[in-house]
Amino acid sequence: MKAYEIVSDGGVDALALNDRPDPKPGPGEVLVRVRASSINYRDLSTVEAPVPRGIPYPRIPNSDGAGDVVEVGPGVTRWKAGDKVCGCFFQGWVDGDITPELMGQALGGTIDGMLTEYRVLGEGGLVAMPEHLSYEEASTLPCAALTAWVSLVHRGGVKAGDTVLLLGTGGVSVFALQFCKLMGVKTICTSSSDEKIARLKAMGADEVINYRTHPEWQEKVLELTDGRGVDHTVEVGGAGTLERSIAATRVAGSIGLIGVLTGGEINPVNIMRKSIRLQGIYVGSRRVFEDMNAAISQHGLKPVISDTFAFEDARDAFHAMRAAGHFGKLVVKT
Structure with missing residues (x-):
């Protein structure tokens, strides 16, 4: 599979599009074909300054992504092949308050992110996509949308x-x-x-x-x-x-x-x-993500996407984030 990797502190232009072995899900894991990944300012900061954040190389960036379940590992009951899903920013944060241990499970930071063709995630680290949304629209939800929802409603x-x-x-x-x-x-x-x-x-x-x-x-x-x-x-x-x-x-x-x-x-x-x-406010739990998605589905809300980029042009999306001319979200199709 193809995946972008942070391989140095050289910034956006040093992002490498590399080959990785095709992943297989283990017990309690789910293999997702990532269809779209949106970019947050946090992702840009991670790419531009990985050393102060303690990011080991290589690291796949981006917390946000949406796609299809391709295969499930032994013991998985929440998902089946063909389900459309979004990854959760913090893979282990199901409910309640965040903990230091859970903060160590942030996609695109402490663990590999979603700017890749395939990603294995924990069974509990996924939510169902709202049915009325495209992959590109759904990929904008895990960080920016949930953060806004937590700030306004949950907190x-x-x-x-x-x-x-x-x-x-x-x-x-x-x-x-x-x-x-x-x-x-x-x-x-x-x-x-x-x-x-x-x-x-x-x-x-x-x-x-x-x-x-x-x-x-x-x-x-x-x-x-x-x-x-x-x-x-x-x-x-x-x-x-x-x-x-x-x-x-x-x-x-x-x-x-x-x-x-x-x-x-x-x-x-x-x-x-x-x-x-x-x-x-540092994003939110899976339960609150599911609450937000219920509201999004009920009202037919459509995320605002400023620009969409092809996978091979992902570096341009990060440059667009730095330029700060966008209105809404920037999305990479994977």
């Missing part, structure tokens, strides 16, 4: 009538907008692109702030909420935007801390003064 407790702040137009933020619309939640979004602002409004964003025009965008958020602030913020920027997100969030509100896109430092005083609940 954030967002409900109809609440107001949520969403930063930018990457995969997590676009999924969060779609989920908010399903739940009857008011959204305030940010972007620096007029074209992307138009697309956000077309998707149902209630308010959109151009952060180039309004660099102190937290003040605009307060203005739009009559000085109260939003109930919940999906924070994908990191330390560089967190101070503004804290200012934009109401007293006793919540923030789902997801991204590390911007550098900087954070003064925690205002978190304390405003009694804000700051929750780190």
